[in-house]
Amino acid sequence: MTVLLLGGIAEARALAARLSAEGVDVLTCLAGAVTHTAAPSGRVRVGGFGGVDGLARYLHDERIDLVVDATHPFAARITQNAAQACTLTGTPLLRLSRPGWSTHPDAGSWHWVESLAQAKQVAEALGQRVFLSIGRQQLDEFADWTDRAVLVRMVEPPERLPQGWTLILARGPFTVPDERTLLRDHAIEVLVTKDSGGAATAAKLGAATLEGVPVVIVRRPPDPPGVPVVPSVPEALAWVLSRR
Ligand SMILES: NC(=O)c1ccc[n+]([C@@H]2O[C@H](COP(=O)([O-])OP(=O)(O)OC[C@H]3O[C@@H](n4cnc5c(N)ncnc54)[C@H](OP(=O)(O)O)[C@@H]3O)[C@@H](O)[C@H]2O)c1
Structure with missing residues (x-):
């Protein structure tokens, strides 16, 4: 099983490590905005896909089984693109989105x-x-x-x-x-x-x-409708492993 993991934040890196430890073939994709970070576990690809069609083509060509969108809560464009590309290709998609601060006591x-x-x-x-x-x-x-x-x-x-x-x-x-x-x-x-x-x-x-x-x-941009969302790495890991 190959999982495409859209990354760019710490949770994505943690998930890549957990998936790799479970023997899952994980391909982390990064926009390439930040350069000075150690590479995540598993395979890594850097750079955009060329919009929805480019991502859909990539999912097809690379025979991606599942996509986990663990991009930053404000990275709205790639999140929308992932939702559309996964709909086009029939690829199961999960959004990993850490809780915001709206429940902070202040x-x-x-x-x-x-x-x-x-x-x-x-x-x-x-x-x-x-x-x-x-x-x-x-x-x-x-x-x-x-x-x-x-x-x-x-x-x-x-x-x-x-x-x-x-x-x-x-x-x-x-x-x-x-x-x-x-x-x-x-x-x-x-x-x-x-x-x-x-x-x-x-x-x-x-x-x-x-x-x-x-x-x-x-405030955060809304997540795309119809895409399941989990708040943390363990739930995302469980979602992937349950589809193995
Ligand atoms: N926005 C923030 O505040 C913030 C903070 C910390 C980290 N980041 C991370 O930095 C990256 C860029 O953020 P952004 O706000 O510029 O995103 P964005 O506006 O949603 O995305 C802009 C374009 O960058 C490419 N892209 C974004 N994330 C990608 C990924 N993980 N892998 C491959 N291509 C990606 C896509 O290009 P194509 O259309 O060509 O595919 C996308 O259309 C994200 O991955 C995000 O997780 C963002």
Whole structure:
């Protein structure tokens, strides 16, 4: 049995290791956005497929039996493409999507918004000194924030960083005390983030509450209808193994 695993986050890597240990032929596919990570267990393919038709062709040509979409909750295009390509080819598809932060004890006090554009608008009214914790791919949407103090943190440097912004390169997990220190050291007045979920980067949220920093958070895009979703690696592993 060959499983195509759409990856890009830690859960995908963990699932690849578990599947390989079970003797499953697992082919992890990565967009190639981040370069400095060790290769996952099993086979690895890097690069896009060329949209829905390209992915459907690939599933057919490589005789893929199952697909697990373990991409980031905000990687909406590949998730939609996978749903359509699997429908076209009749390939069973599972979405592995870690829980978001909507059940966090502080979630009721956050400013929930539908898009980064809306997040920008809301944050502008909340403060001049911003911790923009959204990864590195969509910084351009905030590029005209040259009149404020913007702190960004990411794993790898972005192609462009607007003038005057402060860049920190770091990979989680982060702790609440360290995040409090970060907020204080940079005199942060507002935190802008996405509902990515996961324990590794959740500490900033608790730290923001403790430091009295308002949080603006972008809701997740919806998962494609009709695709089964599991929240963690063990459930995804069980789904695959039950189809062996
Ligand atoms: N968005 C985030 O905040 C975020 C954060 C951390 C990690 N990531 C990871 O980074 C990758 C890119 O994210 P994104 O938001 O740019 O995705 P996206 O907008 O959904 O996808 C853009 C295009 O990149 C290609 N692609 C994406 N994921 C792929 C994968 N796992 N394997 C092969 N091709 C892939 C596809 O190209 P084709 O149409 O040519 O097939 C897709 O149409 C994802 O795999 C995601 O898991 C994203």
